[in-house]
Amino acid sequence: MDGDCMKLTNHSFNEALLNYINQSPTAYHATYEAKQILLKKGYTELFEKxxxxxxQGKYLVSRNDSSLIAFTTPSPLTDGFKMAGAHTDSPGLKIKPNACKKGNNYFQVAVEVYGGPLLNTWFDRDLSLAGAVFVEMEDLTFQKVLIDFKRPLGIIASLAIHLDREANDKKSVQKQKELLPLLGIxxxxxxxxxxxLEAQLVKQYPNLKFKKILDYDLSLFDESPAKIIGINEEFIVGARLDNLLSCFINLMAITSSTTNSLIVLNDHEECGSTSTTGADxxxxxxxLLRICKDQEEYQRMIASSMLISCDNAHALHPNFPEKMDEAHAPIINQGPAIKINNNQRYATNLETSxxxxHLAQTVDIPVQKFSSRNDMPCGSTIGPITSSLLGVKTIDVGVPTFAMHSIRETAGIKDSFYLYQIISKYMHTN
Ligand SMILES: [Zn+2]
Known part of the structure; x- marks a missing residue:
């Protein structure tokens, strides 16, 4: 998007957020779209090889086309970076290598569960396919190409209530048997x-001179777009709010800053972060080591930096208030949540909190505190991993969200813009 990001209004920010989510069905697309936003803002792309x-300048670098770092160089480097992080991946269903399943006159595809999706929500949705394919070109080089069918291709149909009378009382999902989407006759x-896939590639890239597809990494996604809903348009609903909402907030914040800022958008958070692109x-x-001239400069830079790790927080659900510690249960549209866990499931500490x-107070924005019940396990995110790996002081924050890991999640339109304003302020403060 064009124009001065500091002039974004709540409405224009959330419209652009919806567009980013709708254009980004997979981590590859989220990274590609992020790159386009940064390139339009004058960022120079670096390649690791x-x-x-x-x-002094604005740079971006991506790895595996599914993770991205962008930064504006501090002068001197020992002043450190105002860092913000998020993750590009979302839980869901990926297509297995030997995908075709034909039987009973139907065509289905085999899937692998990625991360921890709320599987019941995947039934009876208009599903499409997107991801990347690895192709051999006519000139014998190789290319990774993004693919997005952008139309409903199939459905995971429920079993009718008449054939499963206990469905409303005892429904569980058998992952190997029940999740195969039906793509056609x-x-x-x-x-x-x-x-x-080859037919789609030809349709999407009529001039691509490729010989054949060698492999693919494809995910199913809900074709219905993210939207703003509610009597007073107070909610954002859509797939992948966890965590494209935070990726977009970080992108908009860094493109409105001039110096000392860095964003890191990691892949593979939903499966534990241990990969070439994950936070671990x-x-x-x-x-960071490459930017610094030696270990001394690197250590001083880390000691002067801070990371705001952004990942959605659980909001108090009105139908299930007993699931949270009510004194520490964020309410939608009452401000982003600072996530606190003294057992270090979140990296927030006294100083970063x-x-x-203070940052939020200077821009007159409310913040809430999230702490889970003592008898309920607490989630985790990229914050504790990055902070322990680098030794950088870190805070975990997030936009309060319902139905995390559902195929359609719900957050508040005020909270997304609030968090953007706080991170913009942070990236503008020396
Ligand atoms: Zn997340």
Whole structure:
């Protein structure tokens, strides 16, 4: 989007957020869209295999096309970065390698459960397919190409109530048996799943000179777009609010800042973060070490930096208030939540909580505190992993959300804009 981001209103911010979510069905697309926003704002793309000469400027670098770091160089580097983090991936269903399943005259595809989706919500939705394919080109080079069918292709149909009388009382999901989406009536013999992908590739990129698809990484997604709903349009509903909402907040904040800022958008948070692109991998540390001239400068830079790790927080659900500690249960549209767990499931500490609270007060925005019940396990996120890996002081914050990991999550339109305003202020403060 164009224009000065500091002039965004609540409405224009949330409209742009919806657009980002709708254009980003997978971590690949979330990274691609982020890159486009940054390139339009004058960021220079760096590639890890090249030799770098980093001066004063605005840079971005991605790894595996599914994670991204963008930064504006501090001068001097020992002043540290105002860092903000989020994750590009969301729980869901990925297509298995030997996808085709034909039987009873139907064509289905085999899926693998990725992360921890709320599986009941995947039934009876208009599902589409997106991701990346790895192709051999006519000139014998290889390319990773993004693919998005952008239309409903199939459905995971429920069993009728008449055939499962206990469904409303005892419904559980058998992951291997019940999650196969129905894509159509049996394909013509000899037509494979790869043939369908090749046809889509030709449709999407008529001028792409490719020989064949070698492999794919595809996810199913709900084709219905994210929307603003509510009597007074107070809610955002959509897939992947966890955590594209935070990716977008960080993107908008860094594109309105001029110096000392860094955002890191990691893949693979939903499966534990241990990968080349995850928070528990080397990506951020590799980039920061490369920017600094030696270990001394690196350590001083880390000691002067802070990370705001943004990932959605559970909001108090009106139908289930007993699930939360009511004195520490964020309410939708009453401000972003600072997530606190003294057993270090969240990285928030005394200092970072104080700094964030002060930042919010300077822009007159309310914040809430989240602490889970003592008898309920607490989730975790990229904050504690990044802070222990780098030694950077960190706070975990998030926009209060219902139905986290559902195919359609709910958050508040005020909270997304509130968190953007706080992080923008942080990235503008020396
Ligand atoms: Zn998350």
């Amino acid at each position: 090249d030799s770098w000469k980093i001066g 049996t394909l013509t013999p000899n037509v494979s799943f790869l043939d369908l 991998g080397s990506f951020l540390k590799d980039i 104080g700094i964030f609270t």
